[in-house]
Amino acid sequence: MIGQVREMLGGIEGRVRGMVARAIVRLVDDARQAQELQLELLADESQDAVERFQNYGFTSVPHPGAEALVVFAGGLRSHGVALVVEDRRYRLTALADGEVAMFDDLGNVVKLGREAIAITAVSRLTIDAPAIEVTCDTADVSADRVTIDSDNVQLGGAGGPAVARVGDDVNLSTGKIVSGSAKVTAA
Template sequence: MRVPDLIRRLASAGRLLRVDDSPQVQVVQVELLAGEVRNLQRLQDYGITSVPLPGAEGVAVSLNGQRGRTVMLKVDDRRYRPVDLEPGDTCLYTHEGTVVHLQKGQRVLVEGATQVTVKSAGIVLDGPVQCTQTLNVAGLITGQAGLTITGAAQINGATLSEAGNLTTAAGTSVDGHLHNESGGGTTSAPI
């Protein structure tokens, strides 16, 4: 085979038809030039893996120009790729619109997710934490330097008002509610 023919056969554009993610190296069925359908290994970057959808586009490379030694190197999907990122930004995305966007200014945006789950033996948040919606905690909240609550709070059915009045779940207000130290019941607060 002539050298120009080998060079011409080194790389091909391809359209994904199917993906098999069960092997250690992913196998993709690709339609290459002139309707040539091939099953190829898809080589991915270390630490990042994905399962592209049928219709995604990619580049197949034939090692030494030999069509029998063709692998899929890069796959992209123009239908779902986020656009108009800032120079230097990096983005992970899915076809459903879930995005992890590493943004300029050292910011990270997670967008479009219905739930974010972090599984770890321990999680450290080293910096101020702001919650703009409801915070549900199934375990204990402890603080080394105390706990500051701005606004009203509900604790085991009791309500602590913004003014500092505690009302029990049974409706008893402890504002001005005093106990007789000698065991004789309650007394009224002085007026």
């Protein structure tokens, strides 16, 4: 009788043990609606087309060699789901308690820090929007070169008289711009 109970429980025990596993990412298929991973689980076990669940609004494509935590519903290894993928080779460290960051393997970082929100771009930061508003007490810009490409630059607020540019003709006795552009105004 005890042998029969052990035999019955042996199958359940194996399924419970097999419900959660660590894995190494070998390949990523990011073209599907749900990203799929090829994973190496145990020394002789691999799984293809394992769906990866990602938090809404955030997505990434992990490098081969990243680690995954996989769950198997009911302990059946036929349908795994990767819940978390971590890559300790590139993990951002030294955050203060409560800080949050997005990062990649190149060093690009968006950090919600205790003192400031900091964006680090290793090559270029591009903002593409129909309108941008910045409201602050002070703004500092440090650059080797600043280019503003606009048909209407208003310094100090909307409107105002035109500002002479290098090369514009100015009547020195009246201070009026005789010829040139009215693209730049100052209040």
